[in-house]
Amino acid sequence: MTRKNGDFVLPGDILGVSEEFIPGYGVYEEKGKVYSSITGIANLDFERKRAFVEPLTDTPPIPKLGDIVICEVTGIKEKMAMVEIIALKKNPRRALAVSPMARIYISQTSRKYVTDISHEFKEGDLVRAKVVNVKKTPIELSTVGENFGVIRAYCSKCKTPLEKKNNKLECPRCGNVELRKTASDYRKGVF
């Protein structure tokens, strides 16, 4: 049986032989044959000899280049902020299938020149960031840009969520003023 481009396939459905295709997403090779491993629509490129399956099901979330993520700062080092990815924007309900550890290097925090990264992030902050490198472990994120940065920060003295007043972050409880690289929609409840 030969498969056509755009066929509905299930796990274990044969797509072709190894000479025809290089397995891509949702495709695996076994004993000279190429099979689908997920439920979806077969995408067979006979010219470039590639096969992948476009999933119709929910898929395990894996951060890809350019993905927007929400993360929590777990630690600050001299030149970077260590963060833990809480969710991917495209699939927020499901836990990450890979290690959620990531880092934001000092040069990737802001468009401005940053001398001290602890003026941009503090432990416990919620940050919206973009994935810029997935080949390294931990993966690298960036908060360069108006939409990226801290979306919720806590006072370093009393742990009260800080409020934004005239481009400054102020603690409503103790009046402490702090510095952060905030996103434009800081504490607006936007994901």
Added chain:
Amino acid sequence: MELIKDGIRIDGRKKDELREIKIKAGVLKRADGSAYVEWGMNKVYAAVYGPRELYPRFLRRYDKAILQCRYNMASFSVEERKRPGPDRRSVEISKVTRSALEPVVLTENFPESVINVNIEIVQAEAGTRCAGITAASVALADAGIPMRDLLPACAAGKVGGEIVLDLCKEEDNFGESDLPIAMVPRTGGITLLQMDGLMTEEEIEEALNLAKKGCKIIYEKQKEALKQKYRGNNND
């Protein structure tokens, strides 16, 4: 009690006839993937979570995801109230379910992580481990976890001196032998093989072939369940 008379069994089935089976994919909203199986009087839910980060860390495998299966019977699932919680039997079934599913799931795609498979038996009437594995593999596919194939499971056994397919409650209790298997339909590989009672070599061979036939029928039902859920919005 006569369990089989003129080729007709106690519940009116023929020797090579399965009970009525209904499979539905994606029934639980909170789970990453789920399935519901009604197999005769058996009612089974399977829910899948993951792959996700595994703790404690020493359980992690650097080259593959591990499967954690939990088979659980509700206290109201059997005639007499079952004491809730894991017991010797359910720990064993959890273990055989895991080893049945491991060869079909492409665990090497998700190193250092865990896939949780939860099987809840809401109502039991013989053959719950087969129903559980059948449901679990549909739930795994529903979660978008890459698999080599779906995994149907089915039992055959010896009742009243004859080899029959898919034993019901009375046959399981008063029959001579029960042989549940799980088969990878594409390759014909068997990932679960257990036996209860006694059979001769020839009888085992016969029961195995019968159970394999049963697996193929269930495989079609599993595919149908996934098609029904995911093909509805895409008519190609």
